[in-house]
Amino acid sequence: MDGNNHRSKRRRLDRSPSHENGYIQSPVESSSDELAAGSDHDEAERRRASWTLQKALPPKRPNTRLRSFSGSESPDELAVDADVYWRSRNRGRNSSPSEVSAAGPSSEHYQDEEEVDADVDDNESPMEGDAEPEQAYSDRSPTPVPPPPPPPPPKPDKINYQQKFLLRGHLRGVSAVRFSPDSTMIASGGADGAVKVWDTLTGRLVHTFEGHLAGISTISWSPDGAIIASGSDDKTIRLWNVLTGKAHSIPFVGHHNYVYQIAFSPKGNMLVSGSYDEAVFLWDVRSATVMRSLPAHSDPVGGIDVVWDGTLIASCATDGLIRIWDTATGQCLRTLVHEDNPPVTSVKFSPNGKFVLAWSLDDCVRLWNYVEGRCIKTYQGHVNRKYSLSGGFGTYGVRGAPPHAFAVSGSEDGAVLCWDVVSKKTLQRIEGHTGVVLGVDTCTLGDKRLMVSCGIDQTVRVYEEVEEDGRMETDAKESPPAINGTEPNGTEPNGILPNGTTQNGAEGHDTSEQQDTGDTQEPQDTEMADADTVPEG
Helix, strand or coil, X not given: CHHHHHHHHHHHHHHCCCHHHCCCCCHHHCXXXXXXXXXXXXXXXXXXXXXXXXXXXXXXXXXXXXXXXXXXXXXXXXXXHHHHHHHHHHCHHXXXXXXXXXXXXXXXXXXXXHHHHHHHHHCCCCCCCCXXXXXXXXXXXXXXXXXXXXXXXXXXXXXXXXXXXXXXXXCCCEEEEEECCCXXXXXXXXXXXXXXXXXXXXXXXXXXXXXXXXXXXXXXECCCCCEEEEEECCCEEEEEECCCCEECCCCEECCCCCEEEEEECCCCCEEEEEECXXXXXXXXXXXXXXXXEECCCCCCEEEXXXXXXXXXXEEEECCCXXXXXXXXXXXXXXXXXXXXXXXXXXXXXXXXXXXXXXXXXXXXXXXXXXCCCEEEEEECCCCCCCCCCCEEEEEECCXXXXXXXXXXXXXXXXXXXXXXXXXXXXXXXXXXXXXXXXXXXXXXXXXXXXXXXXXXXXEEEEEEECCCCCCCCCXXXXXXXXXXXXXXXXXXXXXXXXXXXXXXXXXXXXXXXXXXXXXXXXXXXXXXXXXXXXXXX
């Protein structure tokens, strides 16, 4: 035992370089016995060497590289720490300070030169778990922060639509008008039983479809813009092909009274109709047959609309009820009724499908949250006591900025009114018609915002939004041009009965006797939910 220890000690001493070679033995390479045996060192030197040895083999630490220095260490102490760090880094995980401490001080110094060289060679290639090489120095200067975007422009307090075209051609009052899905054409239907198609940009008459035996109350475009459907007082629905200019040979027959409102489904394979026979029919467009009949109301159905995804149908009637139907099952999901219970003549879903806009015979247009069953906005300023009026939604605002939504409606005093959806403020009142304005529609064509209206004065008027100081190509303020196409000007209008029905012996369309003669004021709905969620479209 003593011999082995003696040989090990001699071997360690032999490996240590001599002072003659210019190499000073480090305290790390000396044992505590040798330090104690040295008679030429004083007590202070021995304490320093013992403390330095402890620094060379520190206790287990989580990460030597994270050690911070206080600045009070001596140069030798810093050198020892640096030496341990670089040894640990070059030898990977097997030579971490904690493992060296566990193996003892002699585990490193009793190796042969060949073994040490082999360890170094083996660790030249990265091993699993080794620390990744330090990345090259990169500029760590802070990235310049771009300035914040400018705030959006304030919401305009008014809009400026000016008349662009005055379209004549119908021989009697015009009860319905609609832009095509691509906004390039306008379809109108009137009491003369004709459907006319106009070019939006030029006002030129493109087609005239005739075939109904009575006046037309409603029209609807198919989603692809190739078909126009029209509902008439002759109790039928007919389809007209805009591409070929011909009518479909088979009419839709099934209602027992006047067809008052129709709407295509978003896919175009189904047509929904409401009639004065108090029923709502769901038609298969290909076969012209009824797929489902809904006993919707106890009074004539005046309004029909289909939500943007086709899953819901809204209907209204002069019984004052608005009903929401499931398209797939035919079940009534919600019934909306105002506390004053005025007759409701028309309904329209908002573009996002979350709200329903309803016209009633009390001079009010109401916005309903049908999910919660609440009326959240009431728009007033127009006259609506006798006729069935309709309208829709539009957008306005500064070009390039997020658009805002407005609601638009005709009026019995010959005006078209636009309200901001959220604030209910009247944005514009458009004059021009000489009689009741029965229908209004809006669209966007390129960078142009357009509006079209129709009324019992036999005219269709097209408007375009312009800047405050801008002028249109055709100045229509004083004497708007009459675009006749190949059609002659109409004679003096014979009028349309209340609710937009033609004067052809159709009794029962005047609902004024059902209207409460007292003034009904909708209470302010400041406590209602904000309608900012209505899409600006």
